[in-house]
Amino acid sequence: MDNKNYDIEECVAEVDRERYVREFRDVATFEACCRQCPNYGNRWGCPPFDHDTLQDLLPYEKVMILGVKLTPHDQRMPMERVYDVMRPELERLNRRLLELEREKRGVAFGFVGKCERCGDAPCARVEGKPCRHPEVVRPSLEAYGFNVSKTASDLLGIDMVWSKDNNVPRYLTLVCGLFYND
Numbered sequence: 001m002d003n004k005n006y007d008i009e010e011c012v013a014e015v016d017r018e019r020y021v022r023e024f025r026d027v028a029t030f031e032a033c034c035r036q037c038p039n040y041g042n043r044w045g046c047p048p049f050d051h052d053t054l055q056d057l058l059p060y061e062k063v064m065i066l067g068v069k070l071t072p073h074d075q076r077m078p079m080e081r082v083y084d085v086m087r088p089e090l091e092r093l094n095r096r097l098l099e100l101e102r103e104k105r106g107v108a109f110g111f112v113g114k115c116e117r118c119g120d121a122p123c124a125r126v127e128g129k130p131c132r133h134p135e136v137v138r139p140s141l142e143a144y145g146f147n148v149s150k151t152a153s154d155l156l157g158i159d160m161v162w163s164k165d166n167n168v169p170r171y172l173t174l175v176c177g178l179f180y181n182d
Contacts, residue, residue: 027145106180
């Protein structure tokens with residue numbers, strides 16, 4: 001694809017918010033997973049949050065799930081290079097997600113990991129300061145307790161795969177979402 005070192009497949013699914021919360025959300029399980037991550041409590045997009053996150057979702061009737069399946073051409077690529085492969089798609093998807101958030105007057109959920117604006121710099125949260133880029137930072141679906149693996153398989157038809165032997169898996173999966181009203 002246009003000098004990219006991967007092939008891409010995009011998927012979109014829509015589901016009622018009530019069903020998505022009921023069938024795909026398990027806050028206790030996923031917050032326990034988040035606690036194992038060094039970003040927990042250290043990034044504004046990560047838990048713990050100072051409010052009941054369910055209240056953020058209740059005003060919305062629908063959920064749009066966007067997924068991208070990236071298949072690297074180099075199947076022997078070490079895991080350390082995965083972010084380099086995903087970065088252009090993460091940036092593109094984040095821009096699209098924020099556009100949809102504005103258009104539909106909803107609330108977007110992006111990706112786990114480092115902030116695309118701050119990169120490797122420490123998040124302002126560590127210093128007890130507000131987010132430097134609230135216009136672009138969004139929590140992930142996982143941060144709000146959603147099972148992204150189940151979301152990908154049940155709603156997008158993509159079974160997530162994991163790396164073995166420190167090499168990139170057969171494909172990489174990105175999943176994000178938007179809560180909105182019709």
